[in-house]
Amino acid sequence: MGRFDWLSEYLAQLEDEHVLVRRGSAQRLAPAHVLEIDAEDWGRAARQASLLEYRWCGLWGDEHEDHIRVYACLEHAGDYVVLQTAVDADTPVLPSHVPSYPIADRPERHAQDMLGLVFSDSPDERRWTRHQAWPESSYPLRADFHLPADQGGQPAPADGGYPFQHIKGEGVCEIPVGPVHAGIIEPGHFRFHAVGEEILSLEQRLGYVHKGIEKAAQGRDAAALVRLAGRVSGDSTVAHAWAACQSLERAVGCRVDRRAQQLRGLLCERERVANHLGDIGAICNDVGFAFALYQCSRLRENWLRRNQELFGHRLLMDLLLPGGVAVDLDTRARESLKQDHQRLMEETNELFDILLDQPSLEDRLLNTGVLRPATARALGCTGYVGKASGQAFDLRASNPYPPYDRQPMKTVCLADGDVMARVQLRMEEIRRSLEWMDELLDALEPGELQCRWQPPQAPCEGLGFVESWRGEIITYVRLDAGGKVARFFPRDPSWHTWPALERIVMGNIVPDFPVCNKSVNGSYSGQDL
Amino acid sequence: MYRILRKTLKTGVLTEKAPTSSDAALEALGIEVKRLVDKRFNGSLAIREVDAGSCNACELEIHALNNPYYDVERFGIHFVASPRHADILLVTGPVSRHMETALLRTWEATPAPKWVIACGDCACDGGLFGRDNYATRGGVEAVLPVDLYIPGCPPAPVELMMGLLNLFNAAD
Structure with a gap:
C-alpha cells in the first residue's frame, strides 16, 4: 500500500x-x-x-x-x-x-x-492549563494579552476551587495527592476516589509547571527556539529539539546532511536507552525490589558519563542545531561506543534475565495496571504505553524519517498492556536500539555537520514528527518574515498517556498507584508547557 | 536468589571509585561534606526537593545523587518526603506562578532553622524561560530568601555536592 x-x-x-x-x-x-x-x-x-x-x-x-x-x-x-x-x-x-x-x-x-x-458543543468547559495566575477573560497567546498591573507582583493564589468530579456513596473516600509529591518528581494533583484499598476513579489536575513556553518562544530566532525546545521536557531534550529542528528545516527548505541526521539518530537512541534503563529500575523499586534500581541506575550513570565524555553533556542538551548538529564522532570514539554497546548488551541480558525470573516481581507487575488495546487505540497512545497495548505505531517504522528511512528500526509490539508488558517492551527496545546504533556506526557517512542556516525571506511554517523514547512528538512552527518565531507548539506524547493513566488505575489498589504511574511516566512539563 | 547475590558480588562496591573530574577530588569533597554534616547537623541532613516549574532535567540529576556512584546517604544526607522533616529546601525551576503558593506553603511547613537552595539556571535567574514571562517569577529569589545558588542546566551530581559544601561553609 x-x-x-x-x-x-x-x-x-x-x-x-x-x-x-x-x-x-x-x-x-x-x-x-x-x-x-x-x-x-x-x-x-x-x-x-x-x-x-x-x-x-x-x-x-x-x-x-x-x-x-x-x-x-x-x-x-x-x-x-x-x-x-x-x-x-x-x-x-x-x-x-x-x-x-x-x-x-x-x-x-x-x-x-x-x-x-x-x-460550542464540548461536554467539558472547565479550565485546564489556567489556574489562577491570569484572569479567565484574557488569553496568553493573544497579541493583546497583558497581566493586570495588580497581579504581576502578587503570589498567584492556589486553584483550590477547581471543580473536581465527586463520587458519593457509603464507604467512598476521596484522597487528594499533590501538587508537591513525596519524591523527587514533578508536581501535579491527583484526586482519587477509593473504597477500601480499591481505586474507583482518578482525576488528574495538571498545569502546575506551566511556564509559558509557547509564548516565550515568540520572537526568538531559530537557534534559540531549538534550545528552548530542548527544555520542553528535560528527559526528552534530544527528541524535542529534533522535532523543532525538523519543523524549522521543512519551513525554510533546508536540507540536512546525511551525517548530521545519522548523529541525531544516534543521540536520540542514546536518550531512549538512558531513560528506559532509569525507569525499569524505578518501576521495580516501586514494588520494593531495590536490586534492580541500583543495577539499572549504575548502568544509566555509566551511560551518562559516556555522554559527557563524548558529547560534552550528560543529558545531551543543546547538541542539535537548526540545520545540523554541534558534535561529531571520530573513529576512536566510534570503536569505543561499539564496545560500550556490547558491554551493555551483555549486562542487560544478564540483568533482565534475572528480573524476569523473579516470582515476587511477577506477582506485583503481571496483570497490574492493564490498559486494554481498545482503550489505547481510542486514546491514541503512542510510545511504550501504546506499543505494550497492541498499538504498533512507531514513527521510526510507520513513517521513517532520516536516518531511519535508509536504516530501518525493527520496532516491538506486545498485547498484554500491563505494567509487566511495558517493562518488557522497554527491555526489548534497549536491545534493538543497541543493535541499531551499532549498524549506524558502521554506516556513518562522511559529510557536513551543519548546513548554512538561512532565515526565510517570507513567512513560512513547518511540522516536525519524531519518535521520542516516550512516543510520538509533533511540533508546529511558524516563522515571520524576519525569521523570528511567530508560533511554536510542541505536542508531547504525554497528552495521550496521562488520560490513559486514569483508565489504567481503575480497579487497582491505591498502593499500586506509584508503580502504575511510573510504568506510564507521563511528562508533567511536556504537557503543561 | 543465588543469581542476585552473584550479580551483586560481581558488581562489587562502586561507591567512591567514581567521578569524571578526579576521583581524589570527589573523595575529598565527600569527606569534607561528611565532616560538616556531622558538625553542623549532628550527622544527619534532610533535604526536601521541590520542583517549582522545572523541565525535569534537574530532577534526573538530583536522583543520580542516590545512585551507587554518589550515594550521598553515606554522608548523612537524605531526601525526605515531608517538608516538616527537612533542613533544606532544594528548589528547581523558574517558579511557575501556578506553583508559587504551593512552594510558599512548603517553605512555611519547614521548621527553622532552614535553608533554601536555588538549583539550576532556571531557579537562579529564570534561565531560558526568561524573567519577562507571564507564567513564571523568573527565579526562586522572587518568592523565597535564597541561601545558595547552584547554576547549571542541569547541574551535574558533583556540582550539586560542591554546592552543598559551599552552603555548609557559608553557614559555618
Missing part, C-alpha cells in the same frame, strides 16, 4: 457529508496533507475520521491579524492529515472534536485557556 492511499476514501466521505474542502495541499506542511475546511464543518470532519478509525493526535490554534487558525492532526497508516480552519478573532466559536474523540478534551481546553477558542 502506498502513502496516503486512504485519503481518497476520507475525501469521498467528507463530500458525502457535504463538508467542503476549500483547499488541499500536500506541500505546505509536508509530510502531512493539509485540508482547509469551514469552521461549521469542523465537528463533522472529525466525525467521519473517527468512523474510519483514524487516530486523533493533536490540536493547536494560531492567532493571525483578525482571525485564529485552528489545526487538528489525524494519523492513519503512518500518514498525517492536518485539518485547518479559521474563526473570527472576536467570536472564535467552532464545534468540538470531543463528541467524536474524547481524547480531544484537554487539548481543546488548553486552546480555550490560551487563545479563547470556544468549542
